[in-house]
Amino acid sequence: MHQPKALQRIVDVYFSHSARTVSVRAGTQVLKQDGFNDKLYWVKRGELSGSLQNETSGLTAKVFRVEQGMFFGVHSYFAQTLVASTTVIAEKDSEIAWIDLNTQAVEPEIYGSLVEQFMPVMVHELAQRQMLTGLEAIEKEQALQKLYAAEQMTTLGQLAAGIAHELNNAVGVLSSKTEGVQNSICRFLEENKPEVSPFLDLGICDGQSATSAEVRKRAKILQEMYRLDRDQARQLARAVPKGDVPDLWLTNLDEALQYWDIGRDLHDMRLAGKHAASIVRSVKQLGGSDQARQPDVDVNDTIHKSLALLQSNLRRVNVVLRPAVLPTINASVTELVQVWVNIIKNACDAMEYTDNPHIEIITRCSKNRLLITISNNGPVIEEVTRRKIFQPNFTTKKGGLSFGLGLGLSIVQRIVQSYGGTIALKSDPEKTKFRIKLPIV
Template sequence: MHQPKALQRIVDVYFRDPARTTAVKAGTHVLSQDGYNDKLYWVKKGELSGYLNTDDDSEMTAKVFRVEQGMFFGVHSFFAQTLMASTTVIAEKDSELAWIDLETQPVEPETYGSLSEQFMPVMVHELARRQMLTGLQAIEKEKALQQLYAAEQMTTLGQLAAGIAHELNNAVGVLSSKTEGLQNGICRILDESKPHVSPFLDLGICTGQSATSAEVRQRAKQLQQDMGLGRDQARQLARALPEGEVPDFWLKNVDEALQYWDMGRDLHDMRLAAKHATSIVRSVKQLGGTDTARQPDVDVNDTIHKSLSLLQSNLRRVDVVLRPAILPPITASTTELVQVWVNIIKNACDAMEETEHPQIEIITRYSKNRLLITISNNGPMIDEATRRKVFQPNFTTKKGGLSFGLGLGLSIVQRIVHSYGGTIALKSDPEKTKFRIKLPIA
């Protein structure tokens, strides 16, 4: 280790005597807090740590410094001449120590002064080093507090979400059951009073509108040309019958047929929306809950579907390609797995805000007693420096907004995956950014 000249002279003059050198094994208590000490130690080899015990009955111990090759300890008790160690110093590794004591005489005092004057560089050096250590510990403490505050904030939000989801679940349940009852009642009345319109209603209930807006426009133009229908009639008929020939019984009274198909389509959409809302509410309750107990027979594909339900608003402009394989069940917490997929997919959505045709591809596979889950997106490439940091706590590239930018998401993802004995890796190139997660079956 490189030393300033003044320090190097002190080492060479005072700490090269084999008679004042000793070897200590790892775990040895070299100094005990409040114990007698009349020596100044220099670490010739190894590593030691200083621990401070509290004065109360809590018996708490804090690591306050670490010394390694080329460093000193015992400075305070030796030069302040308290002769009482302020900390307990323990060898972390097998070490070799050299020392001077109160009997040591100054060398060349006429040139370099008294012993205290000669060792002034040691005291200044140690003071600066301790101040730096204190500053670093303060920074780490502040980081820990920020993580604690962020975790508390997210826990509170989760609890609020779970409470709101519970209330919404009751309302959605009423809507779902009433829609079912309304549909049955309308079908029964029409079967008795106007049975000839039942096929139109039934078609709307069973299939709803399957054609896209572009397909409807194209089909409507063709119907206007072939059948001479008005623009509104042609569009509505294109929604009801997006392909094939139009049966004659539809044309006997087009307006009535479309009226009852439209009614059936609305009932279909109401039931579908109620079912979708129920799924989202269930996922929110699960994600906001604190029950992370691991249960057998968890379907990983099902947890991915739950995550996609939670992120519907984020995925509106994203093409989601899901390629699931038949997977064996695993013992896991559905809440934890949903949290993993939500964090990764949400990050992908945020990254693709300026991508022209955003796409997320999710592939699940089973191989060699492991589940392989790959989540990729076609957003911008993540540079190597960022890739090395994405799993670190408090690292974020988000600058604000509803994403919070706490830098905890992928750190939590990694912690959860590792807790299952799994691995997570990130690869990124100009064409695709890919997260690859491996989860063992057992």
């Protein structure tokens, strides 16, 4: 250990005598609180700690630690109280040297009295103790912050469990009633208007798979090809996103689109019910997940499902999906849908006042990992917000119908990490991007 020149002389002159050097094993008590002490000790190697006991309560706390190159017994030696203020015990096998009150000053005519010579020791010791005290204070503050966060999460979990229980009942009713309405409509049409049942069934089974950009592009083609008005062309592009339009559609287009639209709405309602139930479970179980995972899940398909759920949010947003051919993974569809919905919904909220809002979703496969990036051209997220954005109680939505509990991205991070994946956020004035990496298992 590097020592200041004056301090190094003190060590060389006063603490290098073998007769005043001793080895102590870990656990050895060197000084006892309120016990006799007439020595100043220097730690040649090892580590010792000083503890203070409160006479009233009997509680004991460690108040300092001394390591190689440090001193202890400073107060009782220089104040000449001859009473140790703390109990000092070797934490590791150590070697210590000492001087006592009988030790004579060496070269006093040059360096002054013993007290004058040892002034660097006192200053050095004070600085060392102050630094260690500061470090320990930081460690205690960090421990307190973790304790506060744990307590906050416990309270949040209890609150979330109560809310989730109530929501679960409502979601259950909506899901069962939606199923009942769907069955009733299907039976009625089969008995009274069987000719429109195929359109309803197509909407129920497939819903809308095309993105907003794809719909606009195909609608222009259909409008010219079949001489349709703008609204008819767009609705037909949603219902038949690819290939030729069967003649069955064109016979009575308005009626066909009307019943396909009903089927699509039922499809979305069922999907939203399942998604809501998934969110309720995740909120209720902030600390864990019991979502049923299954093999052969297509991540691109879960993104399409998310976009279908968010149609109302995406009406004014240009969405570009650039999917790669991905291997399937073992996953929960509802969990992945929840991840994409939360990120995309947050992007829509952030771009509320953005001209020409744009979301780009890219999926890739690289080195046994799936890479999913979701970026938007909304306002930059400042660094102070980026540092807190995954915290469970942090939200930027404060008022009106845009309030938030700060749970969305916390749950997203928990789900991604439960797969052994990572999520990162980058933001600059041009683009805000979430990057998710999922291992291929």
